[in-house]
Amino acid sequence: MRGRDILIAVLLGLALWQGAVMLTNAPHFILPSPWRIAQAAYRSRAIIAENAVVTTVEVLLGLVLGTLLGAATAIHLALSKTAERLMLPLLVFTQAVPVFALAPLLTLWFGYGMGSKIVMTVIIIYFPVASAFHDGLTRIDRGYHDLSVTMGAGKYHFMRHVRIPSALPSLGTGLRLSAVYAPIGAVIGEWVGASKGLGYLMLLANGRAKIDLMFASLIVLACLTVVLHIAVGRLADWMSNYAHGSGRS
Template identity: 50%
Template sequence: MAALALALRTVLVLLLVWQSAIWLFQPPRYILPSPLDVALAFQRQPGFLFGHSLTTIAEMALGFVLGSAFGALTGLAIVALPRLGRLLWPILLVLQSFPVFVIAPLLVVWFGFGMGSKVIMATIIIFFPVASAFTDGLRRTDPELIDATALTTATHWQTLRYVRLPLAMPSLLTGLRVAAPLAPLGAVIGEWVGASAGLGFVMVQANARMQTDTVFAAMTVLAVLSLVLRHLVDALGPRLIPWASEP
């Protein structure tokens, strides 16, 4: 409840600052709409925004699940198979340096204007923070614990399963927390490049018509989606990984 109250106060302060800037500078509505203009945009077209929001929600949800799964499996493979890790890790670092705005048009060309290219874009954005955090967690296992298991009959795979993997789960949860707000971004970037539905499509079309209030309305929905997904990770993560309950 305290976190919710703090969030509401923060939103209220931002709205007051926003409205004060409108009163002070009086910019044209097509440059900076007021909070009331944005609220009216929701009122004028609730079904339109809701329908496109569902498309973006589906893309970001699939991208988050796939990106998290592939990221976790990649991190596990890098540590479990050291030779593969030495080959794979530099490749991942190079791929991570590519700007997403360069990759997005290629995905549209390869996979079309449908949902597939947007899901893949979201998957790529989610993949890297999850893979990096989980790999780092697996590699940072206390060396004394590794040495202790070496004195037993535990195999490499048993040590990985019963020692390194449980201890690295908090790092995986950290990666998921970092990645959660990025899922809507991945979906929207794909929609900006080429789409026929979704909040990114709405923003591109509204911006071309100088309907800035609709652009801000879509941005507001995206912000809410990011917060909701992050909240879900924060709420479900400690339940699944009780020893990683620290925020």
């Protein structure tokens, strides 16, 4: 997808939106026009920026911690057959619990600050990362395994020098999913109980019938997600190129 295509798509979407508002004559407290939202965003730029920083920090910390935790779990499961047998069904079972339903509990345990939102983000991205990476670690070419056995490889050295590098594309796939899920986790955490963040600002604006501000916050959140998605996508591409021995590494 080229930059020009994205720009055209965005402009087309805004034009359709503006057209729909003009045609339906919808009141601004139901569906504000893009122009009105832009004005609200400019007026409230300081408060939006302040809250966007909070959400960004929550998302990034959640992403880093969730990835480290998920990757460590995947490596542990791939190293130990017993752990794999016992923990994998448990991991799958935990996914049956709607993570969003845990938000009030997390707020109770970790408070109204960033902690509960980071934990929520970690929980949301933990499984996709662990699952995708574990899949990559266990689907290794049998030839590599055979060669390593004949060379007298230790299982930790084999993990470090062969299994982890060859599973980087799978980890990249998990990270791409995480980049989409991570902002959802943080915002839901903010909806349930917070005093800062874009989710909190959206609720606040909604309660005061400032729908244009709510839309402005939503658009900033969407932009943040897109930027994160692109950045993580680049990282995933690098990981894949590295594992395949192509491109710059």
